[in-house]
Amino acid sequence: xxxxxxxxxxxxxxxxxxxxxxxxxxxxxxxxxxxxxxxxxxxxxxxxxxxxxxxxxxxxxxxxxxxxxxxxxxxxxxxxxxxxxxxxxxxxxxxxxxxxxxxxxxxxxxxxxxxxxxxxxxxxxxxxxxxxxxxxxxxxxxxxxxxxxxxxxxxxxxxxxxxxxxxxxxxxxxxxxxxxxxxxxxxxxxxxxxxxxxxxxxxxxxxxxxxxxxxxxxxxxxxxxxxxxxxxxxxxxxxxxxxxxxxxxxxxxxxxxxxxxxxxxxxxxxxxxxxxxxxxxxxxxxxxxxxxxxxxxxxxxxxxxxxxxxxxxxxxxxxxxxxxxxxxxxxxxxxxxxxxxxxxxxxxxxxxxxxxxxxxxxxxxxxxxxxxxxxxxxxxxxxxxxxxxxxxxxxxxxxxxxxxxxxxxxxxxxxxxxxxxxxxxxxxxxxxx
Numbered sequence: 001x002x003x004x005x006x007x008x009x010x011x012x013x014x015x016x017x018x019x020x021x022x023x024x025x026x027x028x029x030x031x032x033x034x035x036x037x038x039x040x041x042x043x044x045x046x047x048x049x050x051x052x053x054x055x056x057x058x059x060x061x062x063x064x065x066x067x068x069x070x071x072x073x074x075x076x077x078x079x080x081x082x083x084x085x086x087x088x089x090x091x092x093x094x095x096x097x098x099x100x101x102x103x104x105x106x107x108x109x110x111x112x113x114x115x116x117x118x119x120x121x122x123x124x125x126x127x128x129x130x131x132x133x134x135x136x137x138x139x140x141x142x143x144x145x146x147x148x149x150x151x152x153x154x155x156x157x158x159x160x161x162x163x164x165x166x167x168x169x170x171x172x173x174x175x176x177x178x179x180x181x182x183x184x185x186x187x188x189x190x191x192x193x194x195x196x197x198x199x200x201x202x203x204x205x206x207x208x209x210x211x212x213x214x215x216x217x218x219x220x221x222x223x224x225x226x227x228x229x230x231x232x233x234x235x236x237x238x239x240x241x242x243x244x245x246x247x248x249x250x251x252x253x254x255x256x257x258x259x260x261x262x263x264x265x266x267x268x269x270x271x272x273x274x275x276x277x278x279x280x281x282x283x284x285x286x287x288x289x290x291x292x293x294x295x296x297x298x299x300x301x302x303x304x305x306x307x308x309x310x311x312x313x314x315x316x317x318x319x320x321x322x323x324x325x326x327x328x329x330x331x332x333x334x335x336x337x338x339x340x341x342x343x344x345x346x347x348x349x350x351x352x353x354x355x356x357x358x359x360x361x362x363x364x365x366x367x368x369x370x371x372x373x374x375x376x377x378x379x380x381x382x383x384x385x386x387x388x389x390x391x392x393x394x395x396x397x398x399x400x401x402x403x404x405x406x407x408x409x410x411x412x413x414x415x416x417x418x419x420x421x422x423x424x425x426x427x428x429x430x431x432x433x
Contacts (some may be wrong), residue, residue, distance in 0.1 A: 260290030
C-alpha cells in the first residue's frame with residue numbers, strides 16, 4: 001500500500017507526536033544537514049540509516065542495487081548488527097513491480113502486507129508493518145531503504161511517515177551528489193594513473209615489461225580480475241596472446257580471423273566495420289567463444305578493444321572479470337586509453353626491430369668495408385670482386401650475388417665473380433664503373 005492509501009491516526013503515547021511542530025522540523029533539519037555534511041558515499045549511506053533511526057524507527061537498512069543482476073546488497077544499517085552488512089536480498093519481479101516503481105518514493109506496508117517483506121528480505125524477520133523507500137533521482141534507483149519498529153512493536157503513525165517521506169527525498173539527492181563526487185574523484189585518480197603509467201613506459205626499455213605494466217594498469221583501473229594482449233600478424237592473419245596478467249600459460253594461444261571475440265573484432269574491422277569494442281557478460285556461454293578456451297580455460301565477463309596504429313591493426317587488448325558483469329561506456333573509454341598505449345608500444349616494437357635490423361646491416365657494412373679496403377690495391381682483381389660479392393651476400397642475406405663489369409660502353413658482360421649460399425633469397429646484379 002502506498003502512503004496516500006493508508007491514512008493513520010496519531011497516538012498520544014508515541015514519542016514523535018508528542019513533539020511540537022517546530023521541534024519536529026528542527027529534528028528533520030538536523031538529520032538532513034547530516035546528510036550533506038558527509039564527505040563520501042559511505043558516510044552518506046550511514047547518515048541515511050542513522051537519520052531515519054533518529055526520526056523514531058527501530059531498525060533501518062539501506063540496500064544498493066546491482067547493475068547486472070538486480071539483487072540488493074546491504075550497505076548500511078542502524079538498530080541492528082554490522083555483521084549483516086554485505087547480505088544479499090533477491091526480491092522477486094512481482095515485489096519489485098509493486099514496491100520499487102518510479103512513481104512513489106515511499107511505500108507503507110501494513111500488517112497484512114508486511115509479509116511480502118518477511119518472505120523476500122532475509123533480514124526483516126517477522127514484522128508487523130514497515131516502510132520501503134526506493135531512493136531515486138530521475139529514473140535511476142540509487143538505493144532502497146527498509147525500516148520497521150520490530151523491536152518496540154510501536155505502530156508507525158502518519159506524522160512519522162510524512163517526516164520520513166520528506167527526509168527520503170533529501171536522502172536521494174544527497175546520495176546522488178555523493179555518487180557524482182565519488183565518480184569524479186575516481187576519474188581524476190584514473191587519469192592520474194594513466195599519466196603515471198605513460199611516464200613509466202616511456203622510461204622503460206623492456207618491451208615485455210612495458211606491455212605487462214599497461215595490462216596491469218587496465219586491470220586495476222577497471223577493477224577486473226585479469227587482462228592480456230593479442231598481437232595481430234597480418235601475414236598469417238592470426239592473433240597470438242603475447243601477454244596475460246594472471247594466466248601466463250595462455251601466452252602463445254593462437255586465434256584465426258573470426259575466431260573468438262578478438263578474431264571477430266579484427267575480421268569485422270578488416271571488412272570496414274567501425275566497431276572498436278566488444279563485451280559479453282559470460283564468455284563461457286558466448287556463441288563467439290573460441291574453441292581453444294574450453295572449460296579448462298574459463299573466462300567470465302569479457303571486454304575487448306581493437307588496437308590500431310596509423311590505420312593498421314596491431315592487436316586486441318582484453319580484460320575479464322567475474323561472470324555477470326556488464327561493462328559501461330565509461331569503462332570502455334578507460335580501456336580505450338590503455339589500448340592507445342598498447343598500440344603505441346606494439347608499433348614502437350616493430351620500429352625498434354626494423355631499426356635493429358638496419359643497425360646490424362650498417363655494422364656488417366662497416367666491417368665489410370674495413371676488410372675490403374685492407375690491402376685492396378695489393379689483392380688481385382678477381383679476389384677483390386669475389387670478396388665484395390661475398391660481403392654483399394652476407395649483408396643482404398641473399399643466395400647469390402653476381403657482379404657485372406662494363407668493359408665497353410653500351411655492352412655488359414657477366415663475369416662469374418660471385419658468391420653462392422645454399423639459402424633461399426634473391427639475386428643482385430651490380431654494375432661497376
